[in-house]
Every structure is written in structure tokens, then in C-alpha cells.
Amino acid sequence: MTVEKILELKNLQVSFETFGGEVQAVRGVDLTLHKGETLAIVGESGSGKSVTSKAIMGLIESPPGRIKNGEILFEGNNLLKYSKHQIQKVRGKDISMIFQDPMTALNPTMKIGSQIMEGLIKHQEISKHDARKRAIELLALVGIPNPDKRVDEFPHQFSGGMRQRVVIAIALACNPKILIADEPTTALDVTIQAQILDLMRDIQEKMGTSIILITHDLGVVANLAQRVAVMYGGKIIETGTLDEIFYKPKHPYTWGLLSSMPKLHAKTDKLLAIPGTPPDLRKPPKGCPFAPRCPYAMDVCIDHMPQYTASSGSQKTACWLLDERAPKVDPPSTIGVGGEA
Amino acid sequence: MAAKNEKLLQVKNLKKYFNVSRKDVLKAVDGVTFDVYKGETLGLVGESGCGKSTTGRTIIRLYDPTDGTVIFDGQDVGGKMSRNEKKHLSKRMQMIFQDPYASLNPRMTVKDIIAEGIDIHHLAKSPKERMDRVYKMLETVGLNREHANRYPHEFSGGQRQRIGIARALAVDPDFIIADEPISALDVSIQAQVVNLMQELQEKQGLTYLFIAHDLSMVKHISDRVGVMYLGNMAELASSDDVYDHPLHPYTQSLLSAIPVADPEIERTRERIILEGDVPSPIDPPSGCRFRTRCPFAMDICAKVRPKWHEAEKNHWVACHLHDEEIKTEKV
Ligand SMILES: Nc1ncnc2c1ncn2[C@@H]1O[C@H](COP(=O)(O)OP(=O)(O)OP(=O)(O)O)[C@@H](O)[C@H]1O
Ligand SMILES: Nc1ncnc2c1ncn2[C@@H]1O[C@H](COP(=O)(O)OP(=O)(O)OP(=O)(O)O)[C@@H](O)[C@H]1O
Ligand code: SF4
Ligand code: SF4
Ligand SMILES: [Mg+2]
Numbered sequence A: 001m002t003v004e005k006i007l008e009l010k011n012l013q014v015s016f017e018t019f020g021g022e023v024q025a026v027r028g029v030d031l032t033l034h035k036g037e038t039l040a041i042v043g044e045s046g047s048g049k050s051v052t053s054k055a056i057m058g059l060i061e062s063p064p065g066r067i068k069n070g071e072i073l074f075e076g077n078n079l080l081k082y083s084k085h086q087i088q089k090v091r092g093k094d095i096s097m098i099f100q101d102p103m104t105a106l107n108p109t110m111k112i113g114s115q116i117m118e119g120l121i122k123h124q125e126i127s128k129h130d131a132r133k134r135a136i137e138l139l140a141l142v143g144i145p146n147p148d149k150r151v152d153e154f155p156h157q158f159s160g161g162m163r164q165r166v167v168i169a170i171a172l173a174c175n176p177k178i179l180i181a182d183e184p185t186t187a188l189d190v191t192i193q194a195q196i197l198d199l200m201r202d203i204q205e206k207m208g209t210s211i212i213l214i215t216h217d218l219g220v221v222a223n224l225a226q227r228v229a230v231m232y233g234g235k236i237i238e239t240g241t242l243d244e245i246f247y248k249p250k251h252p253y254t255w256g257l258l259s260s261m262p263k264l265h266a267k268t269d270k271l272l273a274i275p276g277t278p279p280d281l282r283k284p285p286k287g288c289p290f291a292p293r294c295p296y297a298m299d300v301c302i303d304h305m306p307q308y309t310a311s312s313g314s315q316k317t318a319c320w321l322l323d324e325r326a327p328k329v330d331p332p333s334t335i336g337v338g339g340e341a
Numbered sequence B: 001m002a003a004k005n006e007k008l009l010q011v012k013n014l015k016k017y018f019n020v021s022r023k024d025v026l027k028a029v030d031g032v033t034f035d036v037y038k039g040e041t042l043g044l045v046g047e048s049g050c051g052k053s054t055t056g057r058t059i060i061r062l063y064d065p066t067d068g069t070v071i072f073d074g075q076d077v078g079g080k081m082s083r084n085e086k087k088h089l090s091k092r093m094q095m096i097f098q099d100p101y102a103s104l105n106p107r108m109t110v111k112d113i114i115a116e117g118i119d120i121h122h123l124a125k126s127p128k129e130r131m132d133r134v135y136k137m138l139e140t141v142g143l144n145r146e147h148a149n150r151y152p153h154e155f156s157g158g159q160r161q162r163i164g165i166a167r168a169l170a171v172d173p174d175f176i177i178a179d180e181p182i183s184a185l186d187v188s189i190q191a192q193v194v195n196l197m198q199e200l201q202e203k204q205g206l207t208y209l210f211i212a213h214d215l216s217m218v219k220h221i222s223d224r225v226g227v228m229y230l231g232n233m234a235e236l237a238s239s240d241d242v243y244d245h246p247l248h249p250y251t252q253s254l255l256s257a258i259p260v261a262d263p264e265i266e267r268t269r270e271r272i273i274l275e276g277d278v279p280s281p282i283d284p285p286s287g288c289r290f291r292t293r294c295p296f297a298m299d300i301c302a303k304v305r306p307k308w309h310e311a312e313k314n315h316w317v318a319c320h321l322h323d324e325e326i327k328t329e330k331v
């Protein structure tokens, strides 16, 4: 794998003004995406995964949203400094996004073909005739049978899985360098999900696209990603390679996440549930956001946010347990991955 | 755990059709047969629209069956029933719903939500007894007394699902149909709710029909698992048998399609990727419902509907590949 950075987030902070006060949805996120890799972002609902990806796409509406701080470097250029016009040129062309719900992502009154051609005509000097040809090619690429006929059909004539293929075709139309997929298979059945995951892997191999995959399904992560970032309470609390996160996790929330899932290939008597609920981001905790639910929390955790500790060239964890002054704690056996039965 | 061999529920050839237009009949459930034993958890899995919820809703008589019999604790509850009889059934059989947001009335306090069944069935002799029962339910599901006067919107998803469980338990039922009780919850919260359901089962000897599409969770919680496809039951066996030794081609592909949260397994696993989509239940394929996607489909599969039979001990399947008569005929 190349280590060339294509996207880098530095100290990204995003807030929303709401009736109940400021929601600090993303609270200082650092993240790197390398060329040609798939980076998965996982974490609790409301932890800031979608807001982070919308910020990359320049899709945070203001008001109520506001990017308070940070940089989003795409091939070294800070997208946050771009004008509206400049960002529109990047969006859909260099960076594109697949949204979670394939039913709402498509315009019900517009032919499938026209929806694919829209981006092509906007971003590339291309005739209508050529755009249509390319649309048919793209439908074939994502595995729609009879693409030359189906290009003239409407979304309601497609099944859920086929619609998600079309959404992927639209996202890929201009050969983007980065594809952000926000829960691309959550609304789909397992057998259709398997088809879509296969398709995404295939496309990455063929076109070298870098992918940010947002999901809560650790199975999907294990299937597709090379690196993983774990979010909690608006922060990334651990990052590492796929194997590091699954086999050598260091953060108690990552332990909890792996423990609370039953294993298909092993017997689990009792799931280890994480007690409590995630923090209210209107009053974000001063210290570690996981402290109220963490079985290992110490006094220092309540008031001070832990710094990142690197345990390898690729793994970083924000937890006081990794401080040399902290007691040594072994991960619970319940994380249960790594071949044991 | 005691031996689970006493049948609490017997479902025979259950059908539920919906008239969706003047001409079209949608066969949501098209002849399913299974038993549920006292004290067990029977999991029901299958893809969206295969008829899981309709099966549950027909058993509990939210829908009237189109055909078939349902026998609950020796009593026929699948035929014509008066309102009163249905009410009586709801004392013994309760349902937990998927959406903890939509299934609780936002204008009612938690105590009134939980007490609804107590009131309907006159289970409390005085207001004090009523409240005592509510408090006990709240404690049972891991909430506390202070929560009684609050409204649903003040609770998180996991807490709301606990309220839904407390409501179902308040009438002291024997049988609970849980329709995707954890699908709307975060992974870490799912484990809380599943653990709670298991504890309650052990303590109170409850019987569950647990409907879900998360196969790992179903395997974890169920003693036996039924796999549905397009209104039919494809396979039913002990949870270990279904997962370690699936007989039906659909179960096999379903299992091979689930991504497993273990990178090593994901890298080395062989997958059967099914082509195409589930056909419409308005105009389902002739013969075997799965034949349009089945990698092993034979001529007979289009002509004859496979028999639902016990191919191995306690292992039921509907597939010609496992039908002795057809196997011997072919040889
Ligand atoms: N437009 C908005 N106005 C106010 N708050 C918002 C808005 N969009 C997001 N938020 C808040 O920001 C936080 C992060 O939301 P986000 O959608 O990024 O979560 P997520 O990690 O994607 O969760 P999920 O897994 O549920 O999709 C949440 O607390 C959410 O309520
Ligand atoms: N009240 C109704 N009227 C008409 N059709 C219905 C009704 N309820 C369900 N159906 C149809 O019956 C079929 C089975 O639906 P059902 O809700 O039982 O599926 P399910 O297995 O529970 O799916 P899911 O996993 O999506 O919840 C579907 O095709 C559905 O559209
Ligand atoms: S910093 Fe403290 S509270 Fe946070 S995860 Fe580590 S031990 Fe737990
Ligand atoms: S009956 Fe035929 S089509 Fe149906 S599952 Fe068996 S082999 Fe496949
Ligand atoms: Mg999201």
C-alpha cells in the first residue's frame, strides 16, 4: 500500500446552534486518508461520523452548523479556505459521497440515466451523447443488467439493492479520487449487502479510489477496510490498522464495542454490555468522553482529556490507561476475536 | 434449564394474504408450520419482506389468519374469536415492537404506559397495588421509580425499549413475540437489552419468539432458529445445527453472506454470492420460492413445491435436495 496522503483532517471542530444550546458534534478530529486505501470510521450513534464526512464534502449548512476550527487538506490544499464555487468543483468530481438511504438519495421524478449524466455534464466537458454512453457504461460497471434499457427507467422501477448500485454509479461518474460511503449497506438485506461490498472492492481495485467507509457494522469493517478510526463523543479515541483494532485494541470503548457483539463463529454465554448511554454533546464532558461508562475510569479521566499514545507506527489511542503512571490493565477476554472458539 | 419438550404454541399451515388491489393478492405468509416449546427462544430470520412480522402479528391476532391453525397451550386461537377472547389472549401473549420511538404513546407517562395492560385486565385491586406493580416492573427492567412520571421523549432508545419490555411484562404473560426489539439500537445498547431479556427468561420461565435480521444476535439468543424466505419457512433446527450444518441452499448463502467481525475469517472465507433480488410476493415463483436464485435449482423445483419435512432429527427443511423420495427417484 502507498503511504501518500490524499486527505488530512487537522483539529476539525464542528458545532450546531440548537434550541437547547450549542451541540459540539465534532470536537477536534485528526484523521489521515491514504491513497487507494479504505478507512473505516466506526462508533456509537451520534458520535460525529456523518458530521465529519459532511464537513469534508462542504455540506455543513450554516446556520445552524459552523466549522469552528481546523483544516481539511485535500492533496495539501485546505478545502475550508475554498469559495463556494471552488468547493462545488471538488464535490462530486474529486470527492463524492454515498448517503445512507438509497430511497431518498435519488430523485423519484427523474430518469436514472439523467441523474447519472447530471454530474458528468456539470464537471466534464462532455456532450450529452457521450454522457449517456458513459451512464450506460457506469450502470454496467455496477452490475445492472440491460443497462441500455434501464438507463431510461425511473427509481421506483428499481429494487433497493439496484437503487444503491445506481447511487454508487452516480458517485463514481467522474472518477473521484475519494469516495465517502456513509452506511452504504445498512438499509440493505445481507445477500444484497454482500453484492454491494463486492462491488465496492472491485471498483477500488479497478480505479484506485480511496474510500472512507462509515458504518456501525464491524463485520462490514472487517470485510472491506484496511484501517479503522473509532469515534466516541465527537472525538477519535483510537485508530489503527484493521488487525490492530480487532486483535490488539487498547481503548476500553473499543473493548466494549467488540465485546457487546455476539460472534457467529463462537459461543458467547453472555454479552458484555457497556452500561449507560453516550454523552450529551450540548454539555460535553471536560475529560475523557467515555469516563461515565468506563469500568476503568480513574480520577484523572474525569477532568482531563487524555492525549494520544502511539503503540505502533499506525496505532494511536486516547486513554489514560496507556500513561506510564497508570495501573496495567489487560483487555477483557470477551473481545473474543482472534480465532478462539 | 429444564427440558424443553412441552409445546406452548403450534402453528400449522398458517397463511396470511393481503388484498393489495382489486386483482392482486399479496401472500405475505403462505403456509408455515412450526412449534414453540415452553421456555425456549425460537428465532425467526430472513430478508426484509419475507413475512416475519406478519407471522408474529397473525399469531397474536393483530391480523386474522387467512388459513391454518394456531394452538396456544392446547387452545385453538387461530379461528374466529370474540373481542373478549382476544383480550384474554393478550393477557398471556404480548408483543415488543421494533421502534422504541414510535411504539410508545408520547402523550402518556411511563407509569400509564406500563399500567395499560394492568388496567385492561383488572390486575390491580387498588391504585396502590397498581403503582407497586409499575414500580416493580421498572426495577425489573433496570429503570427506577423516579422514571414513572416522565414521558417517553425523555429517554434514550435503549431505555425506551426497556419501557416497552416493562409494558409487555406487566400483565405477567407466558409468551412474548419480540419483533426486531434491538434493531433500532446501538451495538452497545443492544447487548444491554438482550441480556435483560435473557435474565427475565431465566427468572420467569418466559417463552420468546424473537424476530430479527441480525443472524449473529439470533444465534446468540435462540435455542432454535427458523429461516423464512418469501412467505415460507425454508429451514428450522437448533441454533447450532442451522449455523454449523445448514441444509437449505438459502440458509447456506445467507450465512456465507454475513460479514463476520473478524478480519482473519473475512480474508479466508469462501462466499456464495446470490444473484438478483427477492421476487415479489404478489407473483411468487412456482414450485420452490427460492428457485430463481438457487444455485442448485433442478427441473422439479419449478414444478413441485418442496415438502416441509423433518430431514434429520429435529431438523426441518423444505428443499427437494433433501427429500428422500426425490433423491431416490433421481438415482
Ligand atoms: N443539523 C443538525 N443540527 C443539530 N445537531 C446536529 C445536526 N446534525 C447533527 N447534529 C448532532 O451532531 C451529533 C453528531 O451527529 P452525526 O450525525 O455525525 O452522528 P453519527 O455518528 O453519524 O451517528 P449515526 O451512527 O446515528 O449516524 C449528534 O449529536 C447530532 O444530534
Ligand atoms: N398490512 C399490510 N398490507 C399489505 N401488505 C402487507 C401488510 N403488512 C405486510 N405486508 C407485506 O407482506 C410482506 C411481508 O411483510 P412483513 O412485514 O411480514 O415482512 P418482514 O419479514 O417482517 O420484513 P422486515 O424485515 O422488513 O420487517 C411484505 O411484502 C409486505 O409488504
Ligand atoms: S481515559 Fe480513563 S475513562 Fe477514558 S477510556 Fe481511558 S481509562 Fe476509561
Ligand atoms: S427446492 Fe430446488 S430451488 Fe428450492 S432450494 Fe431446493 S434445490 Fe433450490
Ligand atoms: Mg450517521
Ligand SMILES: [Mg+2]
Pocket: B052, B053, B054, B179
Ligand atoms: Mg418486520
